[in-house]
Amino acid sequence: MISSAPTRSRKAQIDRTATALFRTRGYAATSMRELATALGLEAGSLYSHIKSKEEILHRVCFGLAADFFLAFDQAISDSSIPVAIQLRQALEAHVRVLTRDGAASAVFLHEWRHLSEPGRAEFLVLRDRYEAGFRTLITQGVTEGQLHTPDAAFATLTLLASLNWLPSWYRPEGKLGPDEIAHRLAEQLLGGLLKS
Amino acid sequence: MISSAPTRSRKAQIDRTATALFRTRGYAATSMRELATALGLEAGSLYSHIKSKEEILHRVCFGLAADFFLAFDQAISDSSIPVAIQLRQALEAHVRVLTRDGAASAVFLHEWRHLSEPGRAEFLVLRDRYEAGFRTLITQGVTEGQLHTPDAAFATLTLLASLNWLPSWYRPEGKLGPDEIAHRLAEQLLGGLLKS
């Protein structure tokens, strides 16, 4: 090797570049040669750092899953405050994770299907568990009379759906910052569009 | 050929099967041999009916785009009724298109990226135009005091986001029918979750 820029970790660099490519072209349509070129090296060289293409996808998906759980647990850690507010905090925390790394989020949301078993099944278990966290909050909110919806499970899916579309249009350089977006999303989803 | 079941059109049959595969495995990860096997024939035989793999994707994406425009135009055809109700109708019409063919909808929403130019650009023009239709309705609703939101463009994205996640969890055999789902989604998005 000749020299190198201040490389934090070559492996992490590969992950980042791959994530960006996976997002725009999709996992299956991204070749290792493409990834190597984007990093300025040859395809074979990648394998000095990683075991396989799928290993990258695995790391990205499960890494972000951990981020989501961490943020959620923090958001609802104080169980003494009203559930509706806990929900708002969890919702805003979710948005902050989404906006912190849009590429990883998009991969997390769309490319997990290309994980092979048993990784894929394990991922879905985590995803279900995360959704269940929100569902519990909403159910509790309805029970305590703070929220209204005919179907908590249905409301949960719709709520997360609204949030998860964000990586497909959010641009970090846009006029709205992460916190502003999180706030507005919470307002709209909790308050609705109709003037009351 | 030996004989054949009541084949409506072999080409349409290929489109349908391909759409289902594109949905579950993704366009890039679906091979023509896989598609052929699913149809009970050999890979080469497909080319008696279609020109290319991408041609299928093109047809699915633009076909559904036409469906969405048709449903939208119908929903807002009577401009004498209040905008908020027009919006509700457009929203419910959108959901009905989504639920009528979940596989095609999923492909429309996620796989259009694999269209090559100029098809891809043309598709995005249609998509923007469709979103603009909703945005106009919401803007108008705010102007007339029927809706409230700090940012109509933002609200539009969130609204469509909530709807477009539907194909990833909707199952035709589920307990909720298309109309019921359309109604509940409209209620939740227009009315919000918070008890007022």
Next chain:
DNA sequence: TTCTCTTGCTAACGAGCGTTAGCAAGGCTA
């Protein structure tokens, strides 16, 4: 200096890809 770790190269592998050419057989129409 010597050893080891990291990083990267070249060359090649077996496999699968989308697609084409050429042929054949059944069914419809004239």
Next chain:
DNA sequence: TAGCCTTGCTAACGCTCGTTAGCAAGAGAA
């Protein structure tokens, strides 16, 4: 009967895929 259209097959093409083996060179530690 003759001709065409639809449908499907086999065999193969050129290409790209993910991955591996073997080698080399710089960097830091002993």
